[in-house]
Amino acid sequence: MEKLRKIGFSRLTPLEDALEKLFSRIQLNPMEEIEVYKSLNRILAIDIVSEMDIPPFDRSAMDGYAIKAEDSFKASPRKPKMIRLVGTIEIGESSTFKLNKDEGIRISTGAPIPEGADAVVKIEDTEIENNIINIYISLPPGKNVSKRGEDTKKGTHVLSKGTELKAEHIALLTSLGFNKIKVRNKPKTSVFSSGDELLEPGTPLQPGKIYNSNTLMISTLVKMYGGMVIRGETIKDDKFVIKNKLIEAAGDSQIIIFTGGTSVGTKDYLPEIINETGTILTHGIAQRPGAPVLIGFLNDTLIFCLPGTPVAAYVSFLKIVGLAIRGMMGCSVLDPRTEMIAEIKKDVPVSGLGYLHYLRVIIEKSEDKLIAIPVKLKGSGVISSLTESDGIVEIPPHQEGLKKGEKVIVKLFPR
Amino acid sequence: MEKLRKIGFSRLTPLEDALEKLFSRIQLNPMEEIEVYKSLNRILAIDIVSEMDIPPFDRSAMDGYAIKAEDSFKASPRKPKMIRLVGTIEIGESSTFKLNKDEGIRISTGAPIPEGADAVVKIEDTEIENNIINIYISLPPGKNVSKRGEDTKKGTHVLSKGTELKAEHIALLTSLGFNKIKVRNKPKTSVFSSGDELLEPGTPLQPGKIYNSNTLMISTLVKMYGGMVIRGETIKDDKFVIKNKLIEAAGDSQIIIFTGGTSVGTKDYLPEIINETGTILTHGIAQRPGAPVLIGFLNDTLIFCLPGTPVAAYVSFLKIVGLAIRGMMGCSVLDPRTEMIAEIKKDVPVSGLGYLHYLRVIIEKSEDKLIAIPVKLKGSGVISSLTESDGIVEIPPHQEGLKKGEKVIVKLFPR
Numbered sequence: 001m002e003k004l005r006k007i008g009f010s011r012l013t014p015l016e017d018a019l020e021k022l023f024s025r026i027q028l029n030p031m032e033e034i035e036v037y038k039s040l041n042r043i044l045a046i047d048i049v050s051e052m053d054i055p056p057f058d059r060s061a062m063d064g065y066a067i068k069a070e071d072s073f074k075a076s077p078r079k080p081k082m083i084r085l086v087g088t089i090e091i092g093e094s095s096t097f098k099l100n101k102d103e104g105i106r107i108s109t110g111a112p113i114p115e116g117a118d119a120v121v122k123i124e125d126t127e128i129e130n131n132i133i134n135i136y137i138s139l140p141p142g143k144n145v146s147k148r149g150e151d152t153k154k155g156t157h158v159l160s161k162g163t164e165l166k167a168e169h170i171a172l173l174t175s176l177g178f179n180k181i182k183v184r185n186k187p188k189t190s191v192f193s194s195g196d197e198l199l200e201p202g203t204p205l206q207p208g209k210i211y212n213s214n215t216l217m218i219s220t221l222v223k224m225y226g227g228m229v230i231r232g233e234t235i236k237d238d239k240f241v242i243k244n245k246l247i248e249a250a251g252d253s254q255i256i257i258f259t260g261g262t263s264v265g266t267k268d269y270l271p272e273i274i275n276e277t278g279t280i281l282t283h284g285i286a287q288r289p290g291a292p293v294l295i296g297f298l299n300d301t302l303i304f305c306l307p308g309t310p311v312a313a314y315v316s317f318l319k320i321v322g323l324a325i326r327g328m329m330g331c332s333v334l335d336p337r338t339e340m341i342a343e344i345k346k347d348v349p350v351s352g353l354g355y356l357h358y359l360r361v362i363i364e365k366s367e368d369k370l371i372a373i374p375v376k377l378k379g380s381g382v383i384s385s386l387t388e389s390d391g392i393v394e395i396p397p398h399q400e401g402l403k404k405g406e407k408v409i410v411k412l413f414p415r
Numbered sequence: 416m417e418k419l420r421k422i423g424f425s426r427l428t429p430l431e432d433a434l435e436k437l438f439s440r441i442q443l444n445p446m447e448e449i450e451v452y453k454s455l456n457r458i459l460a461i462d463i464v465s466e467m468d469i470p471p472f473d474r475s476a477m478d479g480y481a482i483k484a485e486d487s488f489k490a491s492p493r494k495p496k497m498i499r500l501v502g503t504i505e506i507g508e509s510s511t512f513k514l515n516k517d518e519g520i521r522i523s524t525g526a527p528i529p530e531g532a533d534a535v536v537k538i539e540d541t542e543i544e545n546n547i548i549n550i551y552i553s554l555p556p557g558k559n560v561s562k563r564g565e566d567t568k569k570g571t572h573v574l575s576k577g578t579e580l581k582a583e584h585i586a587l588l589t590s591l592g593f594n595k596i597k598v599r600n601k602p603k604t605s606v607f608s609s610g611d612e613l614l615e616p617g618t619p620l621q622p623g624k625i626y627n628s629n630t631l632m633i634s635t636l637v638k639m640y641g642g643m644v645i646r647g648e649t650i651k652d653d654k655f656v657i658k659n660k661l662i663e664a665a666g667d668s669q670i671i672i673f674t675g676g677t678s679v680g681t682k683d684y685l686p687e688i689i690n691e692t693g694t695i696l697t698h699g700i701a702q703r704p705g706a707p708v709l710i711g712f713l714n715d716t717l718i719f720c721l722p723g724t725p726v727a728a729y730v731s732f733l734k735i736v737g738l739a740i741r742g743m744m745g746c747s748v749l750d751p752r753t754e755m756i757a758e759i760k761k762d763v764p765v766s767g768l769g770y771l772h773y774l775r776v777i778i779e780k781s782e783d784k785l786i787a788i789p790v791k792l793k794g795s796g797v798i799s800s801l802t803e804s805d806g807i808v809e810i811p812p813h814q815e816g817l818k819k820g821e822k823v824i825v826k827l828f829p830r
Contacts, residue, residue, distance in 0.1 A: 179617030202594030
């Protein structure tokens, strides 16, 4: 029995192959229509085409007077041109006024340009007395006028499906008149940590036990990546309990995430259970930390078993589970992390060729470049190695480490 | 009257001076205790010191056998050392077992090391038959043992007040046994957009009108920056209405944000109203876009009047309002935007020396550096210039633009 587990585990799959298998099982979640004001961080399900011109009418870009540009020709501070003030158009008004030669209309920024006018002279470039406007500047036609459709023409493709909606996208959608929008459903996710050593935070410490940080860490990451946590529990390392929880959660979850219970310890039941109830896609990935990852499924529910050591679980989430969550929502950027280019501060030798290595680094600015400083590794369980660093440098499986001064890509922790 | 407004507006304050005045009025919000599982994106109000050693006991870093290291000395695959299996310690158990010479105990990763043992030999480096363990490798004392307090010693300062809590901080807090944590209250914020031209999205377009995108854009930014939106409304450009709304909102808001109504148009009542009811700290800031910003207060409520043009409002939020929100929460990083170093793709001339200019750019990776490509500016109202770019390059007030190839700092849009 033990031997069997060991063998299964010692054949490690390259990460890309594991992801390929995983993505062959991933389907797009259904769409739902939601209010735009609730759409922050949601993933747009359809392309957005403008159904109107923006601006929807010729409008003034300045506070001043709408005029015929030719009436200002050759005007200067010394030789102003004089026209007659014949009215006012306030912002929000629609005017049927028709402007004639040598006439001006007081107009506010954003107000519609009246028929006959083709320029706006700024208030600062004029003086007014007894309804006579002195124009001190010569304007070309079109000056200070925002033409209808100048910003966005009706029919323009303005946002692509798969966009993660932030303040500026929400502003664009509302400026186009949308108050509802189609997004992809959030994947319903259950998170379990198994281990007889795990205590709930807030309870007294007991000998031989540690506090469970994985359930909440992974649940938080699920939320940050756009999923919906419907269950987060700590469970005993008991085959019967784990199996029942798995079957229960598969009934209402699209994703189930376990931490712990995937290694070669005497009580690691998960691979057995998944083999019995569902299908194992991959067990063991050539990455450090994070080798003991298992990916499987049960009916249509994806199952991820991550290592129990928090850093390994964290990194495996970023590299595997997070992509699945965003993939199910059709997100066009599967990995949301920001990438920086930096110089590595010192040589980083790598033991264990064939593994994709994740190096935690701190980023420092040095004149006009960034330096990536490797954080001293104390082990994959040490959460403070995450809170004390800024991101991760990946060392590919067949590269013998990094040379001091080498340019590297740092992927910042998700924010 | 109009002349007065114009004068008030034409004296522009440098941004740093405006921020200094603003921050002289900002006080730290009270703290509240919340559940750690609800603390994502909240700002820690107190320093966190570990009240325990992590790990809390000497524990095995591997699955294998706890032994006395000296019993393995000189062991090799050809000449294994043999010891007796005398028991098992499971993870989560606390054992009173005392190990003697030539004895081994089966132990799982994370299980406590029994008294008398000082190393763990990996299961892969052994074979077992009839309760006799063959050890094929020589181990130094301490091998594969995580010592108590090795990761974090009791009394260690692990997180600083002002930290914005993300998954890894939440993991660290829970691993230390915390289930509740003190954070700063979210600033209660009211958001208004004023303008007779503004229509609510979802209603039919009318002549001379545009859809209001500012209320929702600013409300979304408030949420992204950690504030709590308690009121978001579109209001008419009516002095009486605006004044009443201001006074009403000042009763329950710590921050009130208006967009529109701060320029020199005929119907821009806000400066007048704030002058009558409260105090203007600054009106007019030397930045482009975003010059018409007004900062004031009414009793203890901060008031920000941002330009009505969406891009100007957006940028002013990032540079001013957002810092105030985070400042009230004691956040150690006031501006949450990620900075990148890039080379500017082409010359960028600047008209209007004396203004801090915000240049929207797209970032492209080119070999091992980043290129910042200026986005063609169509005006400060064009929201698509935000959705189509990645961030902002600031050109300081007394710099005559940028030279092609110059290194610039790009501040990515908040995410």
